[in-house]
Amino acid sequence: MPTPRGKLTAAAPLAPLVWFKAGGAADWLFEPADVEDLCAFLAALDPAVPVMALGLGSNLIVRDGGVPGVVVRLGKVFGKVRAEGETLVCGGGASGIAVSSAARDAGIAGLEFLRGIPGTVGGFVRMNGGAYGREVADALVDVTIVTRAGFIETRPAAALGYSYRHSNLADGEIVIAARLKGQPGDKAAIQAEMDRIAAAREASQPLRTRTGGSTFKNPPGLKAWELVHNAGCRGLRVGGAEVSEKHSNFLINSHGARAADIEALGELVRAHVLREQGVSLEWEIQRVGRVKP
Numbered sequence: 001m002p003t004p005r006g007k008l009t010a011a012a013p014l015a016p017l018v019w020f021k022a023g024g025a026a027d028w029l030f031e032p033a034d035v036e037d038l039c040a041f042l043a044a045l046d047p048a049v050p051v052m053a054l055g056l057g058s059n060l061i062v063r064d065g066g067v068p069g070v071v072v073r074l075g076k077v078f079g080k081v082r083a084e085g086e087t088l089v090c091g092g093g094a095s096g097i098a099v100s101s102a103a104r105d106a107g108i109a110g111l112e113f114l115r116g117i118p119g120t121v122g123g124f125v126r127m128n129g130g131a132y133g134r135e136v137a138d139a140l141v142d143v144t145i146v147t148r149a150g151f152i153e154t155r156p157a158a159a160l161g162y163s164y165r166h167s168n169l170a171d172g173e174i175v176i177a178a179r180l181k182g183q184p185g186d187k188a189a190i191q192a193e194m195d196r197i198a199a200a201r202e203a204s205q206p207l208r209t210r211t212g213g214s215t216f217k218n219p220p221g222l223k224a225w226e227l228v229h230n231a232g233c234r235g236l237r238v239g240g241a242e243v244s245e246k247h248s249n250f251l252i253n254s255h256g257a258r259a260a261d262i263e264a265l266g267e268l269v270r271a272h273v274l275r276e277q278g279v280s281l282e283w284e285i286q287r288v289g290r291v292k293p
Helices: 035-044 096-105 112-116 121-126 187-204 224-230 259-277
Strands: 007-013 025-031 051-054 060-062 067-073 081-084 087-091 140-146 152-156 174-181 211-214 241-243 250-253 286-288
Touching: 035 140, 035 174, 051 121, 051 174, 060 259, 081 096, 087 096, 096 112, 096 121, 096 187, 112 187, 121 174, 224 259, 241 259, 250 259
Parallel strands: 025 067, 051 067, 060 286
Antiparallel strands: 007 025, 081 087, 087 174, 140 152, 140 174, 211 250, 241 250
């Protein structure tokens, strides 16, 4: 491994860093000191070593065998947000709550939906995250990344090939910043919309449990939660993992589940929905790492 200025940890447990609180360790966990440190590290790293970015770990199953190569976690230095007119310049490590709050403080409307996305800029830019009728593609101006080779590139939103919960950002490319555009708005009205979104999430989603957010993508014209519910899967369990009684598109780690339990439960739900509803659900949660024998 190259020697960075930031923190580099071997065999770093990832379960404490992800919402499910399950899974194995990263071969290496790198927390860069700044952008220059990240660029230098990736440039010096053997190109054969895989690299994966980790945000808040809210939409992720880390398999029990751990993650090969280097997991990059962006710290506070990457979490800054500032306003430039009607545009927010956001660090890749900034949370959706931080971005929407900064927009409110600057009187920028149109970004309230980010209050409902439990992740960081890096994660929701990569997957075109969305909630409450809007998605990142509606607001993104451009994104700045560090490539796997350690170079900094800025790409316009049109170059990301956005579709539902998908972009063409390559594995190993780390989002370090993004510009999001809104429009002038009243601060009180913006706060009221953020409060509405927060209340709606609290009422309908199992936020105070060990979960991973929405498990499956909504098929065209359909709702994943409704398909799961109608297939009789609400409350279904595998090991310590369970389909939430509160929201059937959420899996929860209710009884000390292994990552294998959570993933197996998701596959069991997919099988039930295919058999009962005739629809093949696609995973929205990312599943990474090695299966433990």
